[in-house]
Amino acid sequence: MRRSRSDRPIRLSGRPRGFTLVEIVIVIVLTSVIAAVVAVFITKPVQGYVDASRRAELTDAADTALRRIGRDLRLALPNSVRNAGDKCIEFIPTTTGGRYRAQCSTQPCPATEDALDFTTADTAFDVLGGLNSAPSRGDYIVINNTGSGTSDAYAAGNTVRTTVGTGATAARIPLSPAFQFGYESPSNHFFVVPGTDQAVSYVCSNPGVDSAGSGTGILYRISGYGFVAAPTGCQAIDPSTTPVLAKNVSQCSFSYAANSAPSVFQRYAIVSLRLTLAQSNEAVSLIHQVHVSNVP
Numbered sequence: 001m002r003r004s005r006s007d008r009p010i011r012l013s014g015r016p017r018g019f020t021l022v023e024i025v026i027v028i029v030l031t032s033v034i035a036a037v038v039a040v041f042i043t044k045p046v047q048g049y050v051d052a053s054r055r056a057e058l059t060d061a062a063d064t065a066l067r068r069i070g071r072d073l074r075l076a077l078p079n080s081v082r083n084a085g086d087k088c089i090e091f092i093p094t095t096t097g098g099r100y101r102a103q104c105s106t107q108p109c110p111a112t113e114d115a116l117d118f119t120t121a122d123t124a125f126d127v128l129g130g131l132n133s134a135p136s137r138g139d140y141i142v143i144n145n146t147g148s149g150t151s152d153a154y155a156a157g158n159t160v161r162t163t164v165g166t167g168a169t170a171a172r173i174p175l176s177p178a179f180q181f182g183y184e185s186p187s188n189h190f191f192v193v194p195g196t197d198q199a200v201s202y203v204c205s206n207p208g209v210d211s212a213g214s215g216t217g218i219l220y221r222i223s224g225y226g227f228v229a230a231p232t233g234c235q236a237i238d239p240s241t242t243p244v245l246a247k248n249v250s251q252c253s254f255s256y257a258a259n260s261a262p263s264v265f266q267r268y269a270i271v272s273l274r275l276t277l278a279q280s281n282e283a284v285s286l287i288h289q290v291h292v293s294n295v296p
Contacts, residue, residue, distance in 0.1 A: 058284040065246040075087040083193035088234035097191040101126035121178035138195035204252035213281030217249030226254040251276035
């Protein structure tokens, strides 16, 4: 009986399938060479991207910090900006302000009107035009702060600052206790200082650069510590509770330059802010100047 073709044994090829060790080694060597060549062209662009991202983050952090300080300074009480050193700047913030009623429409003053009396201790006054929102009890009313003598809002026993009483509205502000302001404002202006903030300081603590090329300093915002008549230095910092405005500070300086020309009223001043942030040998320096009005 003859076998069919399908019953015949299949003859396998004499050459084994797969790769030899030599072929694998050649592939590994070629792949390594190609990877090394590609890495030469990719490393610098990738490193450049990382560096650019780091610089962008540092720039954004520094710009945000300086803009925050600038915004607060523009709302500062006239003649309240000062610095006890080039690593800090202090001021008294304001939330709003307006014009007080200096005199009534007729004499004697009608019951619907309440003018602010500067000749005796007064208990309330009208706001001309009203405020956007009523001040809170415990806020401060400041009138004609010139920053010197008894007209210094920082000083104890001054004649320019008192507290808001109960029941304040946008149109009438009670004073508690009754208070006699020392001098009228040339433009009948008053300012409202938040009782929770009182004075505010921005302090740059421990600026420098460590061995890794990163800044060691921290920029803090301190508030609610009261009014200090004659500070001998920057405000003390409690790192556990003090809000942080910026980290990685390598250099910083704050300067306040008022118009000091003889016989010229200090109607304006310039605050210069310089801040440098550094991280991993990348550094960004920004300078910001703020115009401050000193018209009381």
